Amino acid sequence: MDVVLWVVVPYVCLTVFVVGHVWRYRYDKFGWTTRSSQLYEDRLLRLGSPLFHFGILAVFLGHVMGLGVPKSWTEAVGVSESVYHVLAVAVGAVAGFCTLVGMAILIYRRRTVGPVFSATTKMDKAMYLVLATVIVLGLANTVIANVFGHYDYREGVSVWFRRIFRFDLHPELMAEAPLGFQLHGLAAFGLFALWPFTRLVHVFSAPLGYLTRPYIVYRSRDDQQLGSHTPRRGWERTR
């Protein structure tokens, strides 16, 4: 059972995540969008969207820190467990709270504003459910684990997670984790599996390039290509 939950499920989900994105990018470029609803409503959006997005960015960075950086590294640079802990709880709670409030506003808006609700697909609804579950569970873990008990995920979940990518499998690390972390992990992988089929793909096309891009872009023709149309399959230049 542990193997299924903590080995098979993660790999399946991650595979779906990767292959799914490649597939979506190739076959549904015009559907690769946030499906913005700003046109229908912007008062609530102006409040909820930055709250959610900046919150979730901080949460993401927190996960990079917590999951990606081994405990030994932070200790090597002199950050003690307690310092790290205070820092993580403080920043994590604020970021999580922002995310949660932002998401609550966005979901409220999506349900109550007619035009926005009309523009909501079934996939959107499923995605909101899973995303909300992941976030709520994550925040709950932060609160519960740090206020009521103590579980050092950096020695359990993080190690398990990092080793997945090294094909060094340690399902037992996860099996020992508290229920909250288990659920959060499972829900997160569920989200990863859903990800390529939802509007979440916009994460990979965040318009960061605009920050540094001049206003006008000239694209000259590719010297390697005859004509202006990409050659059809079977009609590429041979030399």
Added chain:
Amino acid sequence: MSTDVEPESRQPGDREVGLDGGLSEALVRSRRFFTRAEVSDDLRSLHRTGGRGADDFYRDRWSHDKVVRSTHGVNCTGSCSWKVYVKDGIITWETQQTDYPSVGPDKPEYEPRGCPRGAAFSWYTYSPTRVRYPYVRGVLLQMYREAKSQHDGDPVKAWAHVVDNPLRAKAYKSARGKGGLVRASWDEATEMVAAAYVHTIRKWGPDRVAGFSPIPAMSMVSHASGARFTSLVGGTMLSFYDWYADLPVASPQVFGDQTDVPESGDWWDAGYLIMWGSNLPVTRTPDAHWMAEARYRGQKVVAVAPDYADNVKFADEWLPARPGTDGALAMAMGHVILREFFVDRPTPYFTDYTKRYTDLPYLVVLDDLGGGTYRPGKFLTAADLPTHRNAENAHFKTVVMDTRTDEPVVPNGSLGHRFGETGVGRWNLDLEDVDPKLSLADTSWDSVLVRLPRFDTPDGAAQDLSRGVPVRRVGQHLVTTVYDLMLAQYGVGRPGLPGEWPASYDDAAAPYTPAWQEQVTGVPAAAAARIAREFARNAEESRGRSMIVMGAGTNHWFHSDTIYRGFLALTTLTGCQGVNGGGWAHYVGQEKCRPITGWAQLAFGLDWTRPPRQMIQTAYWYLHTDQYRYDHFGADTLSARTGQGRFGGRTTADLIAQSARMGWMPSYPTFDRNPHDLADEAAAAGRPVAEHVVAQLKSGDLRFACEDPDSPENFPRILAIWRANLLGSSAKGNEYFLKHLLGADSSLRASEAPEGSRPRDVTWHDEAPEGKLDLLLSLDFRQTSTTIFSDVVLPAATWYEKHDLNTTDMHPFVHSFNPAIAPPWQTRTDWDAWQTIATKFSELAAEHLGTRTDVVAVPLLHDTPDAMANPHGVVRDWKAGECEPVPGVTMPKLVAVERDYAAVGAKMQALGPLMEKLGTTTKGVTYDVNASVDYLRAKNGAVRGGPADGRPSLKRDVHACEAILALSGTTNGHLATQGFKTLEKRTGTLLHDLAAEHEGKQITFADTQAAPTPVITSPEWSGSETGGRRYSPFTINVERLKPWHTLTGRQHFYLDHDWMAELGENLPVYRPPLNMGALFAEPSLGDVGELGVTVRYLTPHNKWSIHSEYQDNLFMLSLSRGGQTIWMSDKDAAKVGVEDNDWVEAVNRNGVVVARAVVSHRMPEGTVYMHHAQDRLIDVPIAETSKKRGGIHNSLTRLLVKPSHLIGGYAQLSFAFNYLGPTGNQRDEVTVIRKRSQEVTY
């Protein structure tokens, strides 16, 4: 660079030119660390190589596999040729063609042509409203299937089982319009249709089936498809031009010709252009440019329109005449022209023109009324002159007074010369050395008072006045000229003449002065007089280049024939008819089928059987939708006081019956018995059919069906509709159709005529029938108001999916439809669909019908000697004992026709042998088409075996196209030349040189596929295109002295038929719109009450659609407001608290309409517009008044038949299909309109 900017010119707060600020600049500068692409020095641009993959998207968007020429068969004057683009087998979009023939040097060209409506058409191909499969009404199909299984699979017995049982019939008829159409296969649907035809023909007779498809020119082959089937089985084809009220009855009355008008390119040739009730930019969009352009070469443009219409902004002057009063303005303008250009200062050009080309100098007998007053009577004819009394056709040779001898003479060119031996070479307008007198005033001051009718009180009541005319005595007759009568009628006095004459232009009491018209129309007297003067002055100086472009706004009225005669008086008095750049330019839709002869042969099956049955549709529906039952007034309501009381005690329905039995107008179903049975009875009695029928009629055993239209044996039983949307567009009295014809739900609110106001000769049934029609069949490519009421709907190919031909009046070229894709889903071209039906029909007919003899009653026809059946237009009713019933003289001709019903399928697909045997005849000229038939046999291939063995094939639509082109003079130079040579024998003038330049030219279908192809000058029409000139009607008459097809051979101001006199319309006269308050107890215009404000209800053409087409098109719905709208003025809206876009409800006795209001100060107070043919499929909610779905534009209209339109059998007032007939006018209507609850349900 900021340093170059002068410090003085900088304003505080101005920003440096540059990027958004330091931070932006720093960020962009950092770009170089992230990319290999080059960032320009000024940081504004980035240069990359490649990365243009996204281009593929938009290049693919506009790439296509092929471009196909086609057009839109939509009864639009445009006739624009389009490029249709196809990609991956899908029609994607269309763009304008540009390869039209040149209009000639120094003129603007045709191209580019096309409007947003045409550009939206490709949407239909894959639209949700597309009819993709055959559909049958579910209840009907179920009953039919059950019945078929009970009758050993015999479809005919099964159909009879269903329709002959009242309960079963009611079950499916009452379901019409309520959904429930289910898919069926082509086999099953056409089998049921064929069974219906077989059963109906066997039980009720072939004239109980009817076909309606309008405007052949918009797609000739598609029109011919069902018309050919209908005609071959002996069914009735219903007219459309008169039915649409687009037929200006004044055209046959004045010109003896069906509307013949200049092409739009000829507007450019005019020096003075009046747009009279015609909104050119909206209704003739691709041609309006000529009007705009001609102003730059000095043309003056005047608009007459009640509202600030789109065309008004192009005009130099706007005369806002009140709706329906245009006749008054025209009469006043005529008054000014007669006064200033004839009486005060005779104008040589006008005098010469009117002497030669009009009936002005012809002598009219005055009838003594006693008491020293007279009434204008009949034309003096050769029969009244002792020297000519015994001449051939003497009653049809009219007389003028010769100036030199001061004696009456009989000039060439009258109707009496058109037929008979002695007329050969003399039917022409050559006056030789005769100089006719316009007026008798110059030699004789003998004068008498004539009583002339006037109807100019607001309620239109008949009055009269007395004015003197100079007279002479010829034999025992006192005569005067038409000119003298015209001056009296128009009130143009001359010294010494007695009577009531206007004192001056400012005399408002006397018709028809400018001041008089001001009270009626609201147009200032001075403006009316000035425009008249300018119009005539321009005509005088340019020798006839003054033009009136007239529109439906002036032609859809009950009395539009009088309005138009007022217009035509202006263009004819000033010598503008038959001149390029002059005359009338009637609006026409795609009225003119230029290759008319070829089309007519195919459409009416004239190559196999003659004569076909052709019916005036207005009278047809007036009777068969029982609208006559709701007329509360007698036929004499509109009579003049100078009449003889001929209509007394009778209703309009009685007059229709009289017109039918006298052979004036056609009438189908004809008799109250199956014509097959009549033929069988005659055969059994061993006498000719005609003799038998006459005997039966005389004894009273047989009656005309129109004398008892509500008896079941006289119902129309089958109606097939294709290329048309009868119930969404033209069915005036929509609710009457729904109730009586279809037996569906209706919102009819009118009450039937009480006892005492009912018809005298037409039988009255206490209970009006409902659901007369057994089968409503429609073929269409989209769901319309007609298909949803149909019992069977067959899926048709669109205009981008078939071969066909297209022409209009307004362009002298013929061009083609071509399939961009094959008909998708289960759709078929009309040609294929009707072949399928015909084949099925023949299979079933072989067993159930076989060969039968039919009796066809044919009315007295125009352009034949029939036009001489009634000398002097004297009414002789055999039923009243005034004469004997003689077929072809005092009653319809009765022709026995053998019909081999089993051969109909084979005949549909081949050109029949009557082509060689009888030739083809158009407008009195017969063509020998042997060479064309041989050519077609080689071109199309010959049929092998069966009834049509060896005949040229018509199996495919392209074959039909080739046949039309090869059999018409306009597209076959040999025939045009031959026709002119035939005509020359009669006229004795040179004509054939007009076509000589193209004698060897045969336009083929391939030519029309390559580009729109100019047609050849032909005797089928009255104008000349010879040498590349622009088409203008009657140029052949004027230049080659060929007579008009009228009594005198000239253009007529005076009409001497008994019924014209009865109505007081011998001469042009002003008649106001009908008084609906008096006729139908509707509230008066302007009344404001609890139910709303009473306004005039007009249904003009729409800016966002062409009839009902495009109105439901998503693009057009987006461009327009979408859904049904009624335009009303801000003043009327304020009276009933309506704001723009509010839901309103319009109610009158005819029905109910719900629509949104468009409130605009463009509209005049007291008038609302509901653009016609806004289909009921788009956004029509439930009405509060009726609790039923709230109707369409025609829910508020109904038919009203004008008696004078029923005249026949006399000179130019003789019937021909779409040439003459009662108009389906609808503009005199009023409605009460109010704001309704803004919560609507559907």
